[in-house]
Amino acid sequence: MAPRIKIPATKYPVERFTLGNGLRVVLSPDRSAPVVGVAVVYDVGIRSEPEGRTGFAHLFEHLMFQGSENLEKLAHFRHVQGAGGSFNGSTHLDYTDYFEVLPSGGLERALFLEADRMRGPRLTEENLRNQVDVVKEEIRVNVLNRPYGGFPWLKLPPVMFETFPNAHDGYGSFEDLESATVEDAQGFFDRYYACGNAVLSVAGDFDVAEATAMIERHFGDVPARPAPRLPDFFEPDLTAERRESYVDRIAPLPAVAGGWRVPDPIATFDDYLPFVVLAEVLTDGDASRLVERLVQRDRTATTLGGYIGFMGDEYQVRNPTALLLQAHLPPGGDADKVLRTIDEELDRLAADGLKPGELDRTQARMATRLLHGTDDVLGRALPMAVLELQRGRPELLNDLPKLISEVRAEQIVAAAATLRPERRASVEVIPGASA
């Protein structure tokens, strides 16, 4: 047995402050490359959209790119790219992010652009209709016109959850999208896009004093509006197994995904972290338990994955959430058998514990993946913004490799013991295309 490799850590500096209007700011300077990442995250996501307006949080994200107080339509894109940068936004269950990465000389421009739309996007009927069309094409590309579209992130929540916020389709129905109005959008902005409900984060090549002055200059006059009350989306755990299936008319082969509720990722982070490690023990690489058993030995699965959070954002999700396992099966594959084998392996782990070295090597690989993510300025700006938003703790990004390396074998075993079939929700894809 080789000695355990030392798990390294990053030491990105973190500065935090709050502007007079309530906007929280995180700065993380690092001058190793001449680029900056700017992220603004708002504390609203798919779970907060109203009934009858499925997909609205995401549609609204699109509208934030359609012009604002001082910017015509198309201006945002042109100004970022004309500064040598790239931009995007994404809508998650619990937050919505907007970000740019640019050569460092574009920092002030990016701050200007974000501040301008924080004061208010240009919400017009024409832009709304245009972006409804664009979003419908996005859904066709990612869900309707491709095999396994929306599996399992859109397909498993309605099996696992009862309440609208947790169970509904976050991409939205075409009917709901088409009936969205400019008034809905204005109401959504007024309610959720308050600067008191947002975090601005900047990472990369800048001087803290200069950046602070720029931030005051551009965001200081954004009108103060308080954050809405943070809703609690809690619902009780399952007490009996739930199984559903659906036909995917394009998919040629079967697939199955199962999920189990896990402890509150924020209120009980210490209890939650072992589940994050457990997902990797089970599925990371050819030497992991379930890949070895299902893919290599039994050949009952072709590929296998495991992670926490329906969007794979384990450090950026609130309660309730789940540990997910998903498998693609060979022709004629038996989803029931795959689920039974998973149960068997979980029982074995709970009864016999981990093998020598199994936890160490999983932790080492997790550290590499975390460090790899933070090499990119956006891989710091974005998670730090969300960690500030949800936990008031952006520096957690530096601490994660160490915290993961401190998870003990008995915690993994205890976590595995909770993944019982009677707490599981699963969904099976029945192939509708001829194999």
Added chain:
Amino acid sequence: MTKTLPDLVPDAELNLPLERERTLNNGLTVIAIRRSAVPLVEVRLRIPFGRAPLAPATLLSQALLTGTGSMSSIDIAAELQAVGGSLAAGLDPDRLLISGNALADGLDRTLELLAGVLTGAAYPETEVATERERLGDHIQVALSQPGHLARVALLSRMYGAHPYAVQTPGPEEVRAVEPAALRELHADRVRPDGAVLVLVGDIDPEQAIDTAEKILGGWTGSAPDGTIPATPALETGPLLLVDRPGSVQSSLRIALPALTRTDPDYAALYLANLVFGGYFSSRWTENIREDKGYTYGSYSSIEHYVAGSALIAAAEVATEVTGPSLLETQYELGRIASLAPGEEELEQARRYALGALRLNMSTQAGLAGLASIYAGFGLRLDHLRDYSAALSAATREEVAAAAAKYLAPSRAVTVVLGDAERIEAQLAALTAVERSAA
């Protein structure tokens, strides 16, 4: 109240990272680059694989790490994982690429495991049988994906009898490959002579090369010449309509001729492509997405293979507006080919191109990818200086001339995959259409 957009602070001079290079006695070139921001190392090993038989080569890439004389696939995976590492192999028509990363302290062990595979991959019967079935299944799934099917049709249309025409084997071809064929192919082609190893990360480049020399020095031999003949000129003809009944979108693909990276006119063509469709703020995207709402995204880029380059434009558009989408696409191609770009839109594209280079160089993985790709074309990172200078210098007239020559719609090869019953008439109103089954 009107607020003014802040000016940009001009970029500092392009700063290349510390880099060392050595060609070892066995013919392997090792390039080591220092970027120490995170304590990791990125590994890219590029082995020329031109003209390798497609089905065995594809399966070899999937089975390479499944065992040696002394280690099982699980041993290899576990030992890599123990140093925070992971390796995977992938194939394109020019090369086999083994890529991965590890904790910087695990570089030696990662290279030892890599050397073990390069010199002793065993292709065990059982593991190969498993990988064969998995690969067959993956290809079967790919054949249900519109993007894959459209690309298959486009490549075939572009390259005809050239080796680049087919880049994915059929599932049945894969299922017929025996382990012996993999061992033979490995012995023949997985050789260090002409291969390039790129290491990027928190390393001392000179020391990293010494380490690579010590560990990979025992990998020996040279491969037969795999040079691929130059790609043929594109042959225009009717639009090829590939039927995918029930498709709710149409996959529009257009191929145009392009220049290699070292051509004196390349920077001008690159900028012309950006203005046309190569980034979000392009005419094509602003037209068919932001004005018309026909698509979620359209994108055109220049693809480089060792034997030739081509420009590919791609969009998934709503079935009911497939004809109008083609119309707007042809209009935008015709416009860029006929009229010089505006000063401001050219400057915007230029700044984007220069910025994208810096962004790509700002991470270990970005540098590793760039260095490995460049090495495949005999270039080194210092090419970025020349390229940046060429991007800065390209004039409006040069960009217009490149666009007239290479982006002209009369030179386009067009493929549309979609529900033929619903889109054929729309397309036939605009151009000659030839129909084929998927």
